[in-house]
Amino acid sequence: MQIDSRQPILEVENLRVVFASGRGRKRIQVNAVDGVSFEIYQGETFGLVGESGCGKTTLGRTIVRLYSPTSGTIRFRGRDVSGPMTKELRQYITDNMAMIFQDPVESLNPRMTVQEIIEEGLKVRGIKDPEVRQEMVFDILSKVGLTREHASRFPHEFSGGQRQRIGIARALIVKPSFVIADEPVSALDVSVQAQIINLMNDLKSTLGLTIMFIAHDLSVVKYFSDRVGVMYYGKLVELADSGELYRNPLHPYTRSLLSAIPQPNPLTERHRETISYDPATAHDYSAEKPSLREVCPGHFVYCSESEFERYFDRQQTRASMA
Amino acid sequence: MTMDTPNHIPDIPQEKFKFVQLDQEIVDSAFETEPIGYFKDALIRLRKNKASVVAFYIILVISSLAIFGQDFNPYTFRQQNPERTNMPPRVPGLEKLGIMDGTTILRNRRLDSVKDPNQFPEGSVIRVFNQRTVRGVEMVDVKVDYYKLVGAEDEYYWLGTDYLGRDLWTRLCRGTRVSLIIALVSVVTNIFIGIVYGAIAGYYGGKTDMYMMRVCEIINAFPQIVVVTMFILFFGTGMFSIIMALVIRGWIPTARLIRAQFLRFKNREYVLAARTLGVGDLAIIFRHILPNSIGPIITRAMITIPGAIFSESFLAFVGLGLKAPEPSIGILLSQGQKVLLQHPYQAFAPSLMISVLMIAFNLFANGLRDAFDPTLRGQE
Amino acid sequence: MKTGESILTVDNLSVSFRTYSGIVKAVRGVSFELNKGETICIVGESGSGKSVTVKTIMGILPPSAVIESGTINYKGMDLTKLTEEEYARIRGKEIGLIFQDPLSSLNPLMKIGRQITEALLIDKEMSKREAREAAIELLGAVGIRDPEQRFEQYPFQFSGGMRQRVVIAIALARNPEVLICDEPTTALDVTVQARILNLINELKQKRQLSIIFITHDLGVVAHMADRVYVMYAGKIVEYGTAEDIFLEPAHPYARALLASVPDMETEGRLASIPGAPPNMLHPPTGDGFAPRNKYAMQIDFEEEPPMFRISDTHYAATWSLHPSAPEIPMPDVLRERIRRMKEGGANR
Missing domain, CATH: 3.40.50.300 (P-loop containing nucleotide triphosphate hydrolases)
Structure with a gap:
């Protein structure tokens, strides 16, 4: 694996985000992100999958500091960005990271024209000349496959895929180096998903982006990402190269997730067996503490010592067979 | 199968089967439809609501009366005339139909006085009825042309005059104007304070929100009438103190509404997106959240106007109104009420005015609310 | 049928x-x-x-x-x-x-x-x-x-x-x-x-x-x-058994739709459908999908295609099934996947 030789752009270490509500005896704490560590390397696409409520969106929003971490560190290009928010830190984060949101309806202000939506980031960055801004907006619109006539229109006139492209244009016009795409295709029709994925792939290579791709659809993540992390109830349970994760899933949750994805093939799909996962019966963590361990280079699984040995053995036999 | 399958294959010339856009890049087509903005959409739906349209025109007519109405006749709202007190309404044209013709019924008159041309000049008596004898004196009720009676055949008081001989039409127009100004100014002030207060509470949330809302509750806990009475006693009567009296608690519902709007919108993805772009708090409040709550704000303002008019009238009615001779609808009502049995017309016109105003504003506000309702967007 | x-x-x-x-x-x-x-x-x-x-x-x-x-x-x-x-x-x-x-x-x-x-x-x-x-x-x-x-x-x-x-x-x-x-x-x-x-x-x-x-x-x-109906722009453009549709899609929209979804084996570029769906205020004439179809023919813009019979169970409304129509290639991703599916099916 040459991963080690590459430069991490983002390092997340033992990140915890706790939401609390109520006070006194009624106080409820939710560990939305519960001790997650991973690195994202320069130029790669890092996929994060998990089901609703697993904390993947919270994790993404914490990295761009829409939420504040409860504990743990986030380093971007070596600089700690998880500390108290200052004006300077806010600017550093917004200059380097951008976010693409899930809901094509919710994520565009219905009262602003496309032009106004896209150029807002430029205004914040002090580009005063409206003509310069306009040219930049036209330029990015053509990059995402829209025309300059679309600039004066309001979001509700566009289809879902077009709106998502406007969202992408808004995120990319400020030239970030790192983009978090939070379920950018899951609210779209399948026919449009491919359009957005291809577009993001193209922009990634032309603009030299590093992308963190958050989704619940494992086949899209597998296709789009270089490495994939699987989240379950606030914890990262498995992390591997996307091909490796698909061929050789180790954690029982990953296996159940993989088995549940319907494939567009009626010959096999009709007889597909799904594996169900119940954390209460699948693991016995009463004696040993689980942690994220590296089973083979680049393939991490959240497991206890004995599970690790089992996974390791399975890995060895597989390797010897190959 | 119900579907018809063509058994014969349609005969079509070969050249029709050429690829026509093989080398073209297929891009998103420009829109064919006209853009429909937020307000245009609301306007279209507002127009569909007949009641609102009628209400809107009624408001328009009343507003122009309030502005220009007092110039329609030669009288002023403060000009007193001891010889023309309590004149019944008389309108040119309408008088021929037997309504508002300046007639009134005088009860319990001595028959001999009625017959005395010095007291009842020639032609002023229209009908004598209910003749009876009380303690040996002949008493009658008599319907008279009051204008002839007082020798004012050429004068017209459209809505009559009050006990000081002031023209009620002029006073009603003037009073409507005063009431509307008080309502508008207090509502605008309420909305302004409410927006600022509610926006801060809703946007920053947490502790800020909690303390600010507690302050609201404390202010709200004092009984309205007590606060207002103290206020007017302290500052004296006048337009300013009445407006202040309406503002002192009036902004709280608006603040709550705005706060709710902000709580609703501040976690919308477009607001989050603006934050990840580094847009400042003020810009987010004024560019992203407030414009999206404009519908509820306008509706709110429209709904509170009749409330403010009514509150002002209520204050005037209980004697906390403006200084004489300045009229307002409330003052006219209160004066009319005192002579309701003798001269019912004096209370009738202001009552009608306030009722029509309330109904019109409420209908219009309802129409606005539906027009701005986002769930109804784009529907017929 | x-x-x-x-x-x-x-x-x-x-x-x-x-x-x-x-x-x-x-x-x-x-x-x-x-x-x-x-x-x-x-x-x-x-x-x-x-x-x-x-x-x-x-x-x-x-x-x-x-x-x-x-x-x-x-x-x-x-x-x-x-x-x-x-x-x-x-x-x-x-x-x-x-x-x-x-x-x-x-x-x-x-x-x-x-x-x-x-x-x-x-x-x-x-x-x-x-x-x-x-x-x-x-x-x-x-x-x-x-x-x-x-x-x-x-x-x-x-x-x-x-x-x-x-x-x-x-x-x-x-x-x-x-x-x-x-x-x-x-x-x-x-x-x-x-x-x-x-x-x-x-x-x-x-x-x-x-x-x-x-x-x-x-x-x-x-x-x-068991059977699939594919709809586009308010019309059914193709129908047949699941095998018909997934293994031998005929209508360009059905093909494009299938080619645009990645499965677990998909490598290379996805075949996305360009453009946007039609505005049904002004429904397209002819074949509704033609404006987004690279291989659209003159006739597609002019006349609505009838349902052509492919087999007893399989019908599609596209002019590409007309005997005079030229051969239209299947998208690469899809051809590859169908090959895999057929092999997988044969191995079973």
């Missing part, structure tokens, strides 16, 4: 909506039939008219909609001609419906049990006690554990998947023969989706249901469908 006894036949159905921008022609001459005991899937993107079609069948169109033409034949009745009262007897009793969002189809203030017994008591054939027992049995049948305790709970105490099970239980309470599922799993997580799909299939076997399943997820189609 007579594979079985037809239970529901839709013939040449057209539905429009009146908006102030003009008339939106949502469904333009759709015909299909549902045979006893089979599952048909209607696939298409949002705005293709698939939801409007099933809403018409259920008689729950909004007031702005107008049925322009066509008939819906169910057991000798034309559903388009029914009055609201007659429809009340059909809905739930003959045809059950499962919506996309399980939360909004349950009353949050009513106990789960009452919501099911309410449906059971409509027919007035049961006592309250019998209804309660039947409801508990139904809850068990849709795979809810401890149905007796769950009976007393409110919707918020249920997870998304559990709620959808309750919705299914309500839809099946009066033993309908036809079940219409309008994207029942779109709002659910994949692992939950897999369980719900299996549940629907199980219930179909047990109760001999005929199912109309609406979805845009081709994986789900492959899992559920």
